[in-house]
Amino acid sequence: MILLAFLLQTIRIAVPYLLAAAGGVMSERVGIIALGLEGLMLSGAFGAALGSYYGNSPWAGLLGALVAGGIITSLLAVSTIRFRANQVVVGVAINLIVAASTRYFLRLVFDSSSNSPRVPGFGGEGVGNAMFASFLNPVVWIGLAVLPALAWLLYRTPFGLRARAVGEKPEAAATLGVAVNPMRL
Incomplete structure (x- = not known):
């Protein structure tokens, strides 16, 4: 029983890292160096705290985390794509x-x-039983669903094929008409 409780709490605590790793996998597959993941997680945590505190709801916190992460990701995108800054330095x-x-x-x-x-x-x-509270956390279920969904997206869809082609060989993808960041060529 204690081992099961330990396992469930480990899964619950690992979900933010799992989500960040999934984002890192996606960015690496499309050829973007993802050194800013720690900053994205921290900004998401801060956005979640603000959203949950002022919205008085965990769903408002989740929305706040998404907005904060989107803002920081946009900063990364604008810096590296528009202003052609080095991805490592920006991360x-x-x-x-x-x-x-x-x-x-x-x-x-x-x-x-x-x-x-x-x-x-x-x-x-x-x-009543705090051990099973992890099963009621929707973020745990979202996190566990992200991995197979990401694998399906990358390896079973035309979008995934194009994304992997751009990340692995941008010159070949550009010759086929796939839009490629000019910095990648």
């Missing part, structure tokens, strides 16, 4: 900027530079 810069800015905004918003106050989450508070 490291994003990690440093997000680490500093989240501490600053935590202090500004919550008067603490290390953590937010307790926010609503998908904890399964009404469940």
Whole structure:
């Protein structure tokens, strides 16, 4: 029983890393160096804390995480595609900027530079047995569904074939009419 509880908690805690790894796999397959994943996770966590705190709902927190991650990802895209900055430098810069800015905004918003106050989450508070609360967390199920969905997307769809072609051999993909980032050629 204790082993099962340990396994369930391990899966629950591993889901954010699993989602970041899935994003890293996707970006690496299309030829983008994903050094900013730590910054993306931190910005998503900060966005989730803000959304959940002010929206008083874990779903608002999930939306806040998506918005914050989208903003930082857009910063990466604009920097590397529009301004042709080095992907490694931008990834490291994003990690440093997000680490500093989240501490600053935590202090500004919550008067603490290390953590937010307790926010609503998908904890399964009404469940009698806390061990099985992980089964009620929709983020766990989303995280577990992402891996087979990503594998299907990359290896069973025309989009996945094009994405892998652009990441592995952009010159060949460009000759077939697939849009390729000019920096990749």
